[in-house]
Amino acid sequence: MTGMDDAWRRRWLPVLAGGVVMGAALGARNVQGLFLLPVTLDRGWSRETFGLALALQNLLWGIAQPLTGMISDRFGSARVIFAGTLLYALGLAMMALSATPGVYTFGVGVVLGVALSGTAFGAVYGALSRLFAADQRSWALSVAGMFGGLGQFCVVPLTQGMIGRFGWVTAILVLAAVMLASAPLAAWLRDRPMARSGAADSHDTLRRAVAEAFAHRGFWLLNLGFLSCGFQLAFIGAHLPAYLLDKGMSAREASLVLALIALANTAGTFLCGYAGGFLRRKYLLSGIYFARAGVMALFLALPLSPLTLYVFAFAMGFMWLGTVPLTSGIVAQMFGVRFISTLFGFVFLGHQIGSFFGVWLGGVVFDATHSYDLLWQGSIALGIMAGVMHLPIDDERVAPRAMIAGQPS
Incomplete structure (x- = not known):
C-alpha cells in the first residue's frame, strides 16, 4: 500500500x-x-x-515568460507558480473594480500578463518536464493538458451563468477567488532547479544554452510557427463571441461555442501530446496548422448556422492547445530539460507577439470596417505559413553545451 501511495504522489x-x-x-x-x-x-x-488591454496582456505574458522561466530553472517552478496565482487574483480584482481605461488596461494587460507567465504552459510544463523522465514526459504533459482543458471547459458555463445572474463584476471576483484557492497546489510541483554549482557558473551556462538555441535554425522556425498559433487563438478567443452576436446569434450560443472549444481541447491536447511520444512532432504540428487553416476557410465559406458553428468549434477546439505540448516537446528534444522553462519561454514569446496582434488588430479592424473578415483571412494565411515552416525543422539535434550537468532529452 505504501508503494502505491508513493507512486500516486x-x-x-x-x-x-x-x-x-x-x-x-x-x-x-x-x-x-x-x-x-x-x-x-x-x-x-x-x-x-478592450482589445488593447487584452493585446497588452498577451504581449506582457510573452515578454515575461523567458524571465519567469529563468527564475524557475534556477530556483524551481513551485515558487513561481505560487506567486503567479496570487498575482493573477490581484489582476482579476483590478479588472473588476477599475473605473478608468488606464487602470483597467494596467490590471488586465500588465498584471494578468505577468501572472500568466507563472501559471500557464511555461511554468507548469517546465516543472513536469523536469519531474518526469523522458519516457514518461509525453504522458505527463498530455494528461496535465487534458485536465487543464477540462478546467477551461468548466469555467465557461460557470462564468456565463454568473454574468447573467449576478453581473460581470461579481463573475470576475469569483474567478479571482478560484485563483487564490489554487495557490497551494504549487507545493506539488517542486521540481529540481538548476545545479547549484555557483551563481556565476550557472549564469554562464544558461547564457551558453540560450546562445546555442538562438543559433539553431529550427528554434526560430518554431518561434515563427508559434506566432501564427497565438494570432489565431487570441483573435478567436477574444472576438468570436462578439462576432457571433453581430451575426445575430444569441449570447447562449456564443458561450456554448467557447465551452465546446474547451471540451474538445480536453481530448485534443491529450491525444496530440500522447501522439508526440511516438510520432514525429514537427509533422504533427504542421498537420495541425494546415488543418486549422482549412477549418477556418470552410467556416467562412459555409452559411452560418448552429450546425456549422458547433462543427467549427469542435474542430478548432480539438486542435486548440495541442500545439503546446508538442512544441515544448520539440524544445526538450533538441536542447534537453535543464533550461526548458527559459528556452520554451523564448519560443512562447513568438506565440504571444502573435496573440498581441490577433487581439489588438481585431478591435482596430472592426472599428474601422465594422467587419472581422480581414482577420479571418489573415488567420488562414498564417496557418498555411506555419504548416510550411515546421516541415524543415531539424528536430534531431541536441545542443551539447546546453546539456552540461543536465538531463538528456
Whole structure:
C-alpha cells in the first residue's frame, strides 16, 4: 500500500496539480471574450480599448515568460507558480473594480500578463518536464493538458451563468477567488532547479544554452510557427463571441461555442501530446496548422448556422492547445530539460507577439470596417505559413553545451 501511495504522489499528484492550475489560469483567460460587450457597454468604452488591454496582456505574458522561466530553472517552478496565482487574483480584482481605461488596461494587460507567465504552459510544463523522465514526459504533459482543458471547459458555463445572474463584476471576483484557492497546489510541483554549482557558473551556462538555441535554425522556425498559433487563438478567443452576436446569434450560443472549444481541447491536447511520444512532432504540428487553416476557410465559406458553428468549434477546439505540448516537446528534444522553462519561454514569446496582434488588430479592424473578415483571412494565411515552416525543422539535434550537468532529452 505504501508503494502505491508513493507512486500516486510521484506520478499523479504533480500532473493533477499542474492541470488544475493551468485550467484555472487559462479558463479565466479563455472567457475574457465573454466580457467584451458587458464591459464596453457598462463602461462606455470602445472595442479597441478592450482589445488593447487584452493585446497588452498577451504581449506582457510573452515578454515575461523567458524571465519567469529563468527564475524557475534556477530556483524551481513551485515558487513561481505560487506567486503567479496570487498575482493573477490581484489582476482579476483590478479588472473588476477599475473605473478608468488606464487602470483597467494596467490590471488586465500588465498584471494578468505577468501572472500568466507563472501559471500557464511555461511554468507548469517546465516543472513536469523536469519531474518526469523522458519516457514518461509525453504522458505527463498530455494528461496535465487534458485536465487543464477540462478546467477551461468548466469555467465557461460557470462564468456565463454568473454574468447573467449576478453581473460581470461579481463573475470576475469569483474567478479571482478560484485563483487564490489554487495557490497551494504549487507545493506539488517542486521540481529540481538548476545545479547549484555557483551563481556565476550557472549564469554562464544558461547564457551558453540560450546562445546555442538562438543559433539553431529550427528554434526560430518554431518561434515563427508559434506566432501564427497565438494570432489565431487570441483573435478567436477574444472576438468570436462578439462576432457571433453581430451575426445575430444569441449570447447562449456564443458561450456554448467557447465551452465546446474547451471540451474538445480536453481530448485534443491529450491525444496530440500522447501522439508526440511516438510520432514525429514537427509533422504533427504542421498537420495541425494546415488543418486549422482549412477549418477556418470552410467556416467562412459555409452559411452560418448552429450546425456549422458547433462543427467549427469542435474542430478548432480539438486542435486548440495541442500545439503546446508538442512544441515544448520539440524544445526538450533538441536542447534537453535543464533550461526548458527559459528556452520554451523564448519560443512562447513568438506565440504571444502573435496573440498581441490577433487581439489588438481585431478591435482596430472592426472599428474601422465594422467587419472581422480581414482577420479571418489573415488567420488562414498564417496557418498555411506555419504548416510550411515546421516541415524543415531539424528536430534531431541536441545542443551539447546546453546539456552540461543536465538531463538528456
